[in-house]
Every structure is written in structure tokens, then in C-alpha cells.
Amino acid sequence: MRAATSSRVPRVAGALxxxxxxxxVVPVVALVARAPWGTVLSNxxxxxxxxxxxxxxxxxxxxxxxxxxxxxxLAWVLARSTLPGMRVLRAAATLPMVLPPVVGGIALxxxxxxxxxxxxxxxxxxxxxxxxxxxxxxxxxxxxxxPFLVITVEAALGAVSPELEEVSATLGAGPWRTFLSxxxxxxxxxxxxxxxxxxxxxxxxxxATITFAGDIAGRTQTLPxxxxxxxxxxxxxAVSLSIGLxxxxxxxxxxxxxxxxxxxxx
Amino acid sequence: MNxxxxxxxxxxxxxxxxxxAGLLLCGCSTVGSTSSSPTVPAPARGSITVAAASxxxxxxxxxxxxxxxxxxxATITFDFGSSGxxxxxISAGAPADVFASxxxxxxxxxxxxxxxxxxxxxxxxxxLEIITKPGNPxxxxxxxxxxxxxxxxxxxxxxxxxxxxxxxxxxxxxHLPEGQVTVAPDVDTTAAAVxxxxxxxxxxxxxxxxxxTGHAQGVPIPKKENVVTTYPIAVMAASQNKSLxxxxxxxxxxxxxxxxxxxxxxxxxx
Numbered sequence: 001m002r003a004a005t006s007s008r009v010p011r012v013a014g015a016l017x018x019x020x021x022x023x024x025v026v027p028v029v030a031l032v033a034r035a036p037w038g039t040v041l042s043n044x045x046x047x048x049x050x051x052x053x054x055x056x057x058x059x060x061x062x063x064x065x066x067x068x069x070x071x072x073x074l075a076w077v078l079a080r081s082t083l084p085g086m087r088v089l090r091a092a093a094t095l096p097m098v099l100p101p102v103v104g105g106i107a108l109x110x111x112x113x114x115x116x117x118x119x120x121x122x123x124x125x126x127x128x129x130x131x132x133x134x135x136x137x138x139x140x141x142x143x144x145x146x147p148f149l150v151i152t153v154e155a156a157l158g159a160v161s162p163e164l165e166e167v168s169a170t171l172g173a174g175p176w177r178t179f180l181s182x183x184x185x186x187x188x189x190x191x192x193x194x195x196x197x198x199x200x201x202x203x204x205x206x207x208a209t210i211t212f213a214g215d216i217a218g219r220t221q222t223l224p225x226x227x228x229x230x231x232x233x234x235x236x237x238a239v240s241l242s243i244g245l246x247x248x249x250x251x252x253x254x255x256x257x258x259x260x261x262x263x264x265x266x
Numbered sequence: 267m268n269x270x271x272x273x274x275x276x277x278x279x280x281x282x283x284x285x286x287a288g289l290l291l292c293g294c295s296t297v298g299s300t301s302s303s304p305t306v307p308a309p310a311r312g313s314i315t316v317a318a319a320s321x322x323x324x325x326x327x328x329x330x331x332x333x334x335x336x337x338x339x340a341t342i343t344f345d346f347g348s349s350g351x352x353x354x355x356i357s358a359g360a361p362a363d364v365f366a367s368x369x370x371x372x373x374x375x376x377x378x379x380x381x382x383x384x385x386x387x388x389x390x391x392x393x394l395e396i397i398t399k400p401g402n403p404x405x406x407x408x409x410x411x412x413x414x415x416x417x418x419x420x421x422x423x424x425x426x427x428x429x430x431x432x433x434x435x436x437x438x439x440x441h442l443p444e445g446q447v448t449v450a451p452d453v454d455t456t457a458a459a460v461x462x463x464x465x466x467x468x469x470x471x472x473x474x475x476x477x478x479t480g481h482a483q484g485v486p487i488p489k490k491e492n493v494v495t496t497y498p499i500a501v502m503a504a505s506q507n508k509s510l511x512x513x514x515x516x517x518x519x520x521x522x523x524x525x526x527x528x529x530x531x532x533x534x535x536x
Contacts, residue, residue, distance in 0.1 A: 106462075114464045131464035132417045132448055214417065214448030214459060229449060232351060232424040 028246065035243050036236045043240035051218050052226035053244065059137045059222060060145075060202035066138065067146040067198050072191075075150045076179065079157035090154075097147045104143055105211025112139065112212070136213035137220050141202040148201050152194030156187035193256055200252045204245065312507045313341040314514060315361055319349045319368035319426070319497065320452040321392060324477050325530040326366070333517050340510055348425035348452035356381065356502065363505035364514055366497060368392065368453075369426035373498045383508060386500035388535035389519050390527045393494045394427075394434050395475040396485035397460050398467045406467050406485055409438040415466035419448050419459035427453040430493040431469040438491040457482070476531035496535055 009017075036043075043049060078090050096104055112119040112130045122128040130136040160183055168178040184191065206224040213220040215229065223245055230238040318326055323346040330342040345352065345362065349372035356362050356376060365382075366389070367373045373386045398406050404414050412418050412435075420442075421428030428449075435442065448465060450456040457474045459465035461481040468482075475484030499518060501511040517523050524534065 109462060113462075119464075129416075129464060212463075214419070214463065214465070215450065216417070216446075216448045217444045219445055220448070228451075229422060232348075232354075232422055232451070 031239065031242055031246065035239050039236060040240045040243055043237050044244045046237075048217065048226065049223075049237075049241055049244070052221055052223045052241075055134070055137075055218070055221065056203055056223040059134065059141055060199050060205075062138045063141040063145055063202035064149075064195055064199045066142050067149045068195070071146045071149040071198075072153055075153035075157060078150070079154045093150050094147055096144050097151070101144055101205065101207030101209075102211050105140060105208035108140055108143060108208065108212040112136075131212060132214045132216060132220060134219060137209055137222060140208040140212045141205045144205050144208050145198045145202040148197040149194040152190055152197065153187065156190035156194075157183065160186050196252050196256050200249060203248065311337065311339045312510050313343065314363035314505070314507050314510050315343045315345060316364045316366065316514065317345045317347075317352045317356060317360070317362035318364075318366040319352070320346045320454040321368050321427070321471050321473055322346070322366055322497075323454055324473070325526050325532075329518065329523055329526050332522060333514060336517075337510070337513060340513075342514065346452075346454070348422065348427075350422075350424035350426070351451065361504075362502050363507060363511040364499065364501055366499040366518070367426070368497055369429070369495050370498055371429075372426060373500060376500070376502075381503050383501045383503045383505065383511075386498040387515070387519065388496045389499050389523070390497040390532040391494050391535055392471045392473055392497065392532055393492050394430055394469055394487050395472045396467055396487060397457060397470055397475050397478060397482040398485060399460065400481065400483050402483045402485065404466055408485075409435060409440045409469075409487060409491055412440060412442060412467055412469075413446075415446065417448055417459075417465045418442055418446055419450055419456045419463075419465040419468035421453055421456045421469075422449050422451055425452055426495050427456065427469075427471060430495050433493045434469065434487060434491055437493070471531075473531040494533075494536070497532075 044053075074093060078086060078093065099107075109131070110116050112122070114120060114123045114129060114131070119130060122130065128135075130139055164182055164186065165178050168182045169175075173181070203222075204224055205222070206228065209220070209222060210225055210228075215221050215225050221229070223241060227238050227241045227245070230241060316326065316330075323344070326344060326346075330344070333342065334340050345360075349367040349369055352360075352362075352365065353367065353372040353376055356365060357379060365373065365376065370386075370388070373382070376382050377386055396406060396409070396412070398404065398415075404411075406412060406414060420431050423429055423432060448459060450459055453470050453474060456468050457470045457478055460468045461478050467485075472484075472486075475482070478484075499515050501508055501515060505511045518527075528534075
């Protein structure tokens, strides 16, 4: 098996692939090697770091919940609706994945700042200001991260055999009941993977957050923002915080692998 | 006026031709001693990268256009950012032929590390000013009024604008709670928090307040609470084109450079 695989890959491709792998691995290894291991834990336990970590956890979890509430129905619509304009909607829903996050932040400012068309209404009618607030961080993270859930769930829905849902319907289940008790369990592993990707992307969000919600300690300064700020003052602290983020990312990755392996087995 | 313009231009042309011819003649007659004549610098060519404080991001590109016109074939590329970050990246090997910093303290480590060719020369100074939303809706008239703002944008303390803003706040005896302050990496981003974003006020430079007229309202800070920062400029030792780098430094210090800096709101170097 192994011999068969290696004989199929030409040597040049193998060498290029190896270099590509090194390019991805070396910086992370260097980060771990440069970490001031004696002080990593105390750095991660410092009040500022804990504050940023808590805020990051709250915001990325809230982002995930909002993404499930709105993103799964959006994926459902994209996968099943035969209305015209679905291709445009799909492109729009995918755009934030490829848009530079800073541009996303500026776009959010244009819409939701106190002088933007929506932000003005929110502020003058409800007294809500999204910029420089936790809600603003969650909005920015949702804008950037929700597409990951939408795309994953939509792809999985497309692969569900329509007969399953038809059987459920002939047994008298309504569309909601069918979706929740038949379709969702079938796409479970993909849904979980989409959730993990969304949460991780929200956790790492930087550009849209700092552009839209600023960098206020304890209010909008999430862990990536704290890393950026620390880098200009104290490299050791920045590397320590990066190690913390790296550990969380690895945990997500390992969790994802488990899910995918589970998906293969079923 | 309109009629005389072409004639004037033509006359300048012919003067130039005469001067060029004269130069050529001079060159012929003094072969071997050209290096001893500093009054006729060779036209600078090639390209240089100028790392400059973000507070210079409006005035330097305009100056560069004039400089490139005088020195045909010369191009200047800018790298604007917080002086603190620029100094760090130059120490780490970032390519820069000239560094123009918004504080002596950001230039000093480069000088002591031997990364500067020759001396660093102060060429301008800048003071702080508060900017608010147009019309100043919160009635901010002094540093002490900043506590009325929901969000105040400040530069990060490693940037000169951040260090000077902190110094001014402590001079005025004003303490801003952490939850009221949003931190931006450099002065342009700090100003943008008010002009584009929803920050109520920011402490930036007089020059920012000048260039953002219409998008923000400037509130001067009295002399006894203000902090002035001096801008040094220097050619970097690692520069591959020191003659062009020196020519740019001379241009910035010269009458054209100083006039442009003055009209942008900078004060002369103390």
C-alpha cells in the first residue's frame, strides 16, 4: 500500500511537497522553540491575559451560537431553495471568507457606526452603539466566521439523499421535525466540524475586530489583539500568549480529526 | 499674466541651456578637480525607501513628488508606521535608506547600535491636540474634559504619540479609566478612530488636527499641559544608495521641505 502510493508520486512533486510542508511547520516550531518556557504559564495567568482570554472565549462562543441560529437556516435555504438569486446569495455568503478582514471591518463601520445607515437607527432609537463594545466584537467575528458554518453545512445538506427526507415526510413529519430529527443527525459530523471551524476562526479574528470594535482592555481587547499589542512592548509576553492560542488551535484540530474519523466510520 | 507665462518659461529654458553649457565648459576646464567642488552635486538617481513616522504620511509624499521632479530618475518608496515599530523593524533588518522618526527616543537605539550613517538631525517638531467629532457635541475643551467621552482613542505607548499623550495627561492630572481608552498602533489610525469610527475624541498631533479639518474638530491643548516631540531624520548605515538618501534628507531640511512642513502644521525643530 505504502509502496504503491510512493511510486505514484514523482520525485519532484515529493520534494516540492516536502518543502511546502516545511514552510508550514517551521514557523510554528520556531514559535515553540522561542517561547520563554519558564514564564509562559505565569504570563498566561497574568490578569491582562486572563481578561483577554475570557473575553475571547465569551465572544467566540457567542459567535458560534449566533452562527448556528442564523447560519444553519441560511445553509438550508442555499441547499434547498429553488428561488432565483441563490447563486448570488451563496457568493455573498462566501465573500467574507476571502475578503481581507480589515476590509470587513471597514464595511461594518460603514453600516453600523453611529453614522452608518443601520448604526444611526440603532443609536438614535434604541441607544445601542455597537462600535467599541462586546456586541461589536461578536458582530465582527460573526461576519468573518459564520460563512465557515454555512458552507460546511450547505455542502453536507447537498449530499443528504432526498429519499430520507421524503420518507420522513410521508410518515407525517413537518419540514422542521424532518430537519431536526432526520437531516441534522445525518449531517452531524459535518455540522460539528463546521462549528469547530467557526469557533476557531472567531477566536483568531483580528482585522475586522480591531477596525470595528477598537482595542479597549477588558471590553474589546481579545487575545489576538492582546498579542499584537504585547509584541510592541514585550516579545516574551507576545510569544507566551501565542503559545496559548496555539494550544487552543491544536485542541480544536485534534477534536476535529476525531469527528472526521467518526464520520468515516459511520 | 496668462500671456506672459509661456515667454517666462521660454526664458527660463534658455537660462537653463546657458547654465548647462557653462557647466559643461567648467567640467572640461577643470578635469581632475571635480571632487573638490561641492557646489555642484551630481543629480541623485536610483530609488530609496524612507521609513517615516505615520504623522509624516500626508506631507512626505507631496514633498517626494517635488524631489523626484528635481532628481530625474529618482524614486522614493515610503514605509509609514509608528516610529517605535519602524525602529524595531529596522534593527531587525528591515530595508530602509532613511528613517524619519517622530521622537528622538525612537532614533536613539539605532544610533547607539551603529545603524545610522553620520548624524541624526532634528528637522521638525510637533505638539499634541485633541480632536473630537465635528461640532464637538460633547463639549470637550481641555484634557480634563476627556473623562466625559465614552471612548477616547490613544496611540499605543510604544509609539511617540502614545508616550507624549500619556505625559500630557499626567501633566494635566487627568486619569482616563482603562475601559474608556481604545489603543491604536499609530497616530493616523488613532485619528481615524474619530474621523471614520465612533470614538468621541482622540489625542493626536496638531498636524493631524490640521489635515482632518472637516472630518474632526481640533481642540488645542494649552502650552503648560502640552508635550512637544522633536522629529529626527538620518541616513541608515545599511543604505545602498547613500547619495540619494542624503539628497532627500537635505531636501527635507531645505527651504522647500521646511515650507511644506510648516504649512502642514509642523513647527521648526527646537
